[in-house]
Amino acid sequence: MTEKEIDNRFSKFGTVSFTGLTRVNDFIDHLQQGRVLGTRCRTCGARYFPPRADCCKSLDSDMEWFDLPSIGTLLTYSSLSYAPAGFGEDLPYTIAVVDFGSVRVFGRLDRSLSAEKIAVGLRLRTEVLKLPGGRVSYEFRMLS
Ligand SMILES: [Zn+2]
Numbered sequence: 470m471t472e473k474e475i476d477n478r479f480s481k482f483g484t485v486s487f488t489g490l491t492r493v494n495d496f497i498d499h500l501q502q503g504r505v506l507g508t509r510c511r512t513c514g515a516r517y518f519p520p521r522a523d524c525c526k527s528l529d530s531d532m533e534w535f536d537l538p539s540i541g542t543l544l545t546y547s548s549l550s551y552a553p554a555g556f557g558e559d560l561p562y563t564i565a566v567v568d569f570g571s572v573r574v575f576g577r578l579d580r581s582l583s584a585e586k587i588a589v590g591l592r593l594r595t596e597v598l599k600l601p602g603g604r605v606s607y608e609f610r611m612l613s
Contacts, residue, residue, distance in 0.1 A: 483606045484559055492522035495534065500605040505595045507572050508532045516572040537574060540612065541567035543591040546578065567593050567609055579610040586611070 478494040496519075499506045507518035513527040516535065523530045546565035556562075563578040574595070578587065593609040600606060 481604050483604065484556055484600065493520040496520050497605060499534065500597050500607065503597045505537050505574075505597060505607045506534045507537060507574075509535045518572045518574045537595055538569045538571065539594055541569040541574065541593050541595075541609070543587070543589055543593055543609075544568045544573065545589065546587060548584065548587075563587065565593075565609055567595075577606075577608045579608050582611060 476494050478497040479491045481497050482500075493508065496506060506520065507516055508520040508522070509516045509532065510524035510527055510529070511531040511533055512529050513524060515524055515526045517524075518537070520532075520534070522532060524532065544566045546563050548561060548563045550561060552560050552562075562580060563582070565576060565578050567574050567576070576595070578593075579596070592612050594612060595607050596610045598606045598608055
């Protein structure tokens with residue numbers, strides 16, 4: 470019996486990865502190439518972020534990747550003084566939901582953004598982050 474090779478690329482995502490095994494591991498390869506992608510259902514057009522391998526609307530798995538639109542709008546945010554286990558050293562940071570029109574994306578705001586500049590409606594873009602240890606993530610930054 471041969472041992473099947475385990476595809477755990479997702480364990481490289483973010484500061485702490487809670488999900489090592491998924492069917493959307495190509496997300497990590499795209500991040501390493503500097504692209505933030507979601508998935509779109511070829512049957513009904515539904516878009517997903519985080520990416521999904523299955524569509525909950527048409528109940529099938531005929532999905533394709535798409536690049537997030539380049540500019541989004543800050544929909545809501547929360548600045549954290551306390552963090553979940555594993556994220557304490559990242560404090561303080563701000564989590565946010567950004568509306569990219571066809572899809573809404575959850576993530577962190579650029580830490581260098583001062584609190585006075587953060588406001589609902591702010592125009593933002595995603596930026597891929599290369600973290601220590603070969604880990605990758607993304608964050609939202611103001612348009613330069
Ligand atoms: Zn669908």
